[in-house]
Amino acid sequence: xxxxxxxxxxxxxxxxxxxxxxxxxxxxxxxxxxxxxxxxxxxxxxxxxxxxxxxxxxxxxxxxxxxxxxxxxxxxxxxxxxxxxxxxxxxxxxxxxxxxxxxxxxxxxxxxxxxxxxxxxxxxxxxxxxxxxxxxxxxxxxxxxxxxxxxxxxxxxxxxxxxxxxxxxxxxxxxxxxxxxxxxxxxxxxxxxxxxxxxxxxxxxxxxxxxxxxxxxxxxxxxxxxxxxxxxxxxxxxxxxxxxxxxxxxxxxxxxxxxxxxxxxxxxxxxxxxxxxxxxxxxxxxxxxxxxxxxxxxxxxxxxxxxxxxxxxxxxxxxxxxxxxxxxxxxxxxxxxxxxxxxxxxxxxxxxxxxxxxxxxxxxxxxxxxxxxxxxxxxxxxxxxxxxxxxxxxxxxxxxxxxx
Amino acid sequence: xxxxxxxxxxxxxxxxxxxxxxxxxxxxxxxxxxxxxxxxxxxxxxxxxxxxxxxxxxxxxxxxxxxxxxxxxxxxxxxxxxxxxxxxxxxxxxxxxxxxxxxxxxxxxxxxxxxxxxxxxxxxxxxxxxxxxxxxxxxxxxxxxxxxxxxxxxxxxxxxxxxxxxxxxxxx
Numbered sequence: 001x002x003x004x005x006x007x008x009x010x011x012x013x014x015x016x017x018x019x020x021x022x023x024x025x026x027x028x029x030x031x032x033x034x035x036x037x038x039x040x041x042x043x044x045x046x047x048x049x050x051x052x053x054x055x056x057x058x059x060x061x062x063x064x065x066x067x068x069x070x071x072x073x074x075x076x077x078x079x080x081x082x083x084x085x086x087x088x089x090x091x092x093x094x095x096x097x098x099x100x101x102x103x104x105x106x107x108x109x110x111x112x113x114x115x116x117x118x119x120x121x122x123x124x125x126x127x128x129x130x131x132x133x134x135x136x137x138x139x140x141x142x143x144x145x146x147x148x149x150x151x152x153x154x155x156x157x158x159x160x161x162x163x164x165x166x167x168x169x170x171x172x173x174x175x176x177x178x179x180x181x182x183x184x185x186x187x188x189x190x191x192x193x194x195x196x197x198x199x200x201x202x203x204x205x206x207x208x209x210x211x212x213x214x215x216x217x218x219x220x221x222x223x224x225x226x227x228x229x230x231x232x233x234x235x236x237x238x239x240x241x242x243x244x245x246x247x248x249x250x251x252x253x254x255x256x257x258x259x260x261x262x263x264x265x266x267x268x269x270x271x272x273x274x275x276x277x278x279x280x281x282x283x284x285x286x287x288x289x290x291x292x293x294x295x296x297x298x299x300x301x302x303x304x305x306x307x308x309x310x311x312x313x314x315x316x317x318x319x320x321x322x323x324x325x326x327x328x329x330x331x332x333x334x335x336x337x338x339x340x341x342x343x344x345x346x347x348x349x350x351x352x353x354x355x356x357x358x359x360x361x362x363x364x365x366x367x368x369x370x371x372x373x374x375x376x377x378x379x380x381x382x383x384x385x386x387x388x389x390x391x392x393x394x395x396x397x398x399x400x401x402x403x404x
Numbered sequence: 405x406x407x408x409x410x411x412x413x414x415x416x417x418x419x420x421x422x423x424x425x426x427x428x429x430x431x432x433x434x435x436x437x438x439x440x441x442x443x444x445x446x447x448x449x450x451x452x453x454x455x456x457x458x459x460x461x462x463x464x465x466x467x468x469x470x471x472x473x474x475x476x477x478x479x480x481x482x483x484x485x486x487x488x489x490x491x492x493x494x495x496x497x498x499x500x501x502x503x504x505x506x507x508x509x510x511x512x513x514x515x516x517x518x519x520x521x522x523x524x525x526x527x528x529x530x531x532x533x534x535x536x537x538x539x540x541x542x543x544x545x546x547x548x549x550x551x552x553x554x555x556x557x558x559x560x561x562x563x564x565x566x567x568x569x570x571x572x573x574x575x576x
Binding site for chain 2: 040041042043044045047052053054055057058059061062065142
């Protein structure tokens with residue numbers, strides 16, 4: 001019996017020394033707190049009562065720290081405990097003045113954040129409309145709803161913190177902050193960082209690819225990875241060239257080329273992937289631009305538009321708008337296409353442009369006819385007018401290419 | 405009587421041993437996803453990175469999903485992973501000369517303790533940053549050593565960012 005116990009004890013000691021002891025301690029800690037790693041990338045929580053602020057507060061803290069690092073590499077000297085007195089503030093009146101200003105700044109920031117949270121919550125109303133109209137399945141609606149709610153919640157929590165800080169701030173805290181001489185800069189940084197973080201969060205949650213991930217994971221393969229990496233290059237190249245090519249059309253063509261290359265050779269992009277992607281992008285841009293130049297001009301009779309947006313006639317030169325357009329004082333653009341609503345699946349965007357399907361909205365559905373077919377700017381009857389909406393892989397009726 | 409006592413003690417010991425071994429070895433140990441491996445194969449490890457955990461799942465199944473941003477300043481590229489999946493890439497405009505961090509994203513995990521992280525990045529010159537505006541919760545702690553900054557919430561790592569700028573020589 002003694003021998004057995006000694007053997008088991010030795011075995012236990014060997015086991016615990018082979019693995020880091022802290023790993024076992026972590027696991028017990030997590031077990032008792034109900035936290036479980038489903039995988040390294042997903043953590044299951046015991047309940048939703050704890051709000052996790054890392055994504056919101058982390059960038060704020062990082063920005064402040066990195067700004068100070070740029071000024072003084074001895075980071076330890078920068079963050080002084082608030083109870084130290086700043087010798088530059090010598091009288092009570094000055095302290096009161098600064099205190100009042102700081103509190104006001106904090107409360108103003110809190111107001112801004114509350115307003116932005118409300119705007120995000122208003123976006124949910126559109127989700128409900130889409131659900132009721134059948135454009136969204138219930139599962140899609142639920143996931144998008146939760147995502148938007150999380151983002152709005154992050155705004156609210158940050159706003160509450162600003163309010164709380166404003167209420168609790170005392171003179172000695174204020175003196176400490178002023179001693180670091182970063183207060184006004186910090187306020188701007190905080191606002192920018194929160195806005196950036198929340199915009200990033202919105203981009204992530206309303207990006208169709210991420211929503212697809214949240215709803216149901218798709219297997220990724222190398223070609224999809226490269227396609228995503230190429231997307232970043234496309235915007236930059238189009239910007240550099242000053243090209244008027246629609247980026248979505250270009251992305252579709254580049255993606256097809258990438259897939260085609262990888263079908264022949266899986267390792268094709270492993271050497272100088274960036275150079276190869278850029279070459280493909282530039283080739284496709286050239287092709288699209290040539291196609292655009294060869295676009296045949298439509299017959300004049302197809303371009304005549306009827307005025308549906310206002311009570312004027314189709315001849316609008318008197319109001320400064322070109323043929324086929326009418327003046328709209330309350331629109332984002334002064335001249336809007338008169339017959340936009342008569343084009344199948346065509347409609348006005350929020351700023352008066354004539355667009356197709358669900359293109360550009362947060363609920364953009366790639367299965368909708370989102371590709372717009374437009375007359376050229378030289379077409380006199382209705383220059384640059386939308387005349388048809390087709391699906392992304394279809395050609396425009398006049399064998400042209402669409403602008404998005 | 406003594407024999408019975410020892411028998412019970414052995415059984416309890418075996419149960420404890422089994423539980424420990426089960427917990428130790430049942431934890432999934434994948435460190436890099438396939439998407440991340442593809443990106444590393446193409447571009448190498450990032451020069452800088454950010455790790456955070458965003459709320460996901462549902463009310464019935466609340467979760468945190470690991471979100472990583474990898475930065476490649478020479479390529480002008482920033483890639484975002486959510487749950488290990490590559491979901492976004494964007495242009496990155498660097499504002500200063502950036503030195504590559506010596507750390508890798510997989511060095512850091514949600515359930516690491518402060519001590520574990522401190523051992524990885526070095527305990528010297530690591531200290532807690534106090535009095536940051538907007539951070540009043542006592543359960544939230546921010547630490548930095550000038551090269552890495554991380555945020556611990558309720559004892560868990562929920563944000564980490566590397567700093568690798570060429571340091572200014574001027575002192576204030």
